Amino acid sequence: xxxxxDTLHDVLASPIGLVGVTVGAYQCGxxxxxxxxxxxxxxxxxxxxxxxxxxLEVLGVRYADYADAATLVSIWLGPATVALAVPLHRQAxxxxxxxxxxxxxxxxxxxxxxxxxALVAHATGADVRLQKTLxxxxxxxxxxxxxxxxxxxxxxxxxxxxxVIGVVGAVLGPAVLDLVGVHxxxxxxxxxxxxxxxxxxxRMLREDETEGAFAGxxxxxTALAISALVPLLAxxxx
Amino acid sequence: xxxxxxxxxxxxxxxxxxxxxxxxxxPGPVIGMLLCFCWLRFxxxxxxxxxxxxxxxxxxxxxxxxxxxxxxxxxxxxxxxHHAVPIVLALVVSWTLGLVVVGWTATLLERxxxxxxxxxxxxxxxxx
Numbered sequence: 600x601x602x603x604x605d606t607l608h609d610v611l612a613s614p615i616g617l618v619g620v621t622v623g624a625y626q627c628g629x630x631x632x633x634x635x636x637x638x639x640x641x642x643x644x645x646x647x648x649x650x651x652x653x654x655l656e657v658l659g660v661r662y663a664d665y666a667d668a669a670t671l672v673s674i675w676l677g678p679a680t681v682a683l684a685v686p687l688h689r690q691a692x693x694x695x696x697x698x699x700x701x702x703x704x705x706x707x708x709x710x711x712x713x714x715x716x717a718l719v720a721h722a723t724g725a726d727v728r729l730q731k732t733l734x735x736x737x738x739x740x741x742x743x744x745x746x747x748x749x750x751x752x753x754x755x756x757x758x759x760x761x762x763v764i765g766v767v768g769a770v771l772g773p774a775v776l777d778l779v780g781v782h783x784x785x786x787x788x789x790x791x792x793x794x795x796x797x798x799x800x801x802r803m804l805r806e807d808e809t810e811g812a813f814a815g816x817x818x819x820x821t822a823l824a825i826s827a828l829v830p831l832l833a834x835x836x837x
Numbered sequence: 838x839x840x841x842x843x844x845x846x847x848x849x850x851x852x853x854x855x856x857x858x859x860x861x862x863x864p865g866p867v868i869g870m871l872l873c874f875c876w877l878r879f880x881x882x883x884x885x886x887x888x889x890x891x892x893x894x895x896x897x898x899x900x901x902x903x904x905x906x907x908x909x910x911x912x913x914x915x916x917x918x919h920h921a922v923p924i925v926l927a928l929v930v931s932w933t934l935g936l937v938v939v940g941w942t943a944t945l946l947e948r949x950x951x952x953x954x955x956x957x958x959x960x961x962x963x964x965x
Contacts, residue, residue, distance in 0.1 A: 678866075688874055717927075763910070
């Protein structure tokens, strides 16, 4: 008989084992979320990232190997992004009379988040590569990666920033919107989707379908705006 | 479920194709989402269609699909530690300003156009 601990290690560190760890950690996050009565801080993504990070450290698995195995999970981000069209379709009657405010707000929001991220990073002494990486952060992960690559930032780090800011949005977004007096459901969804993409949208979807639908739409529009605006703004920012 | 999934994958693939063909900086799934929306409007798809049910199932677990990329943070912990001040400030300041600018602009313009508002029912809305 082999050593049970070594065998357990081998099973967990295998590709399917790592997928199992990811899904298990996410389930853990959902369970904690229910147990905490839906506390804003207990976002399943956040819980799962912490658990998986610790498990990888314990197993001694390199992130590159984990990322390869976990493609089985991350690849579904694509169809799930397409799926955001559905809540929007169901809420399409609410678009009437909101198209101009929506487009103006999203474009303005993209300009503000790109420039303030770059300028604040510059003012606090970050190098140009880091500034460029930070500038992409409010777009959804695949866009952040693509734009950072195109611009000469650090693509993998751009993905990390996008996820971090998504989690921040899921945790704090609704509370900040209450604080600054934005109560309109469409405007709330739009604001969250514009700065915290899919992770923000998933929190909003759980609370209210209108907010969720507009967050999804705003995520898509922001992705378009950021891919178009970053190369333009780059001309005078750097 | 599989029928709906096939539709979603189909739209993503069309999106990928368009994105590659015209060398767009916009990723395939985002183009797929816009195309899928147009298609759903055009067909007036009802709530019991397979694509609607499959989408509902996937969106319920949207957060799962972000986990692998998010774990990448462990690789950059030391870099983030070295540049903690610019990173944290840039993220927080730009996130807050972006959120407020979008929320206020949308609300103000909506009011300026005299459209009915669509407020949340105010009861039970605490700081939570």
